[in-house]
């Protein structure tokens with residue numbers, strides 16, 4: 001039989017309370033938000049709608065701040081993380097538009113409705129606010145950076161992310177850990 005120590009070690013890794021279990025959903029939801037950004041890019045392609053939409057960004061940031069407050073989480077930290085999520089979405093959109101400009105045969109032939117796509121973004125953003133609110137301990141632990149990086153690598157492999165989406169995922173995450181680039185430290 002495995003030693004008690006081994007069992008406790010495995011339990012610590014697989015527990016829903018482990019730092020990995022707390023941080024992995026942030027990486028997963030960030031990757032999902034970036035996958036939806038492909039649809040945002042398709043919705044805007046050929047319409048003249050700009051990739052940067054500061055009015056919509058303000059709405060997104062105000063909404064997540066309010067959700068964080070309702071959950072008793074820190075709205076300032078939540079907004080900081082979402083500024084990176086938005087930048088990452090624009091990395092994906094610009095990258096795809098560049099590819100489609102260079103080779104129009106790769107461009108989407110159907111145009112999704114931007115309003116519908118944004119409803120999906122809102123849903124994922126709400127889940128992400130919950131994941132942020134539930135991970136305060138893991139985000140302030142010294143292990144946060146390495147654990148989050150491990151989660152991102154795993155998501156990259158599971159979802160077979162291409163270079164564009166891998167780079168964008170890295171752009172989405174630097175403020176998640178309290179001592180990350182966006183932190184006060």
Ligand SMILES: C=C(O[C@@H]1C=C(C(=O)O)C=C[C@H]1O)C(=O)O
Pocket residue numbers: 037040051052053054056057060085086087089090118121
């Ligand atoms: C995703 C969009 O593109 C950009 C990114 C946003 C986001 O990540 O929420 C919001 C507005 C745009 O600047 C969008 O227009 O909905």
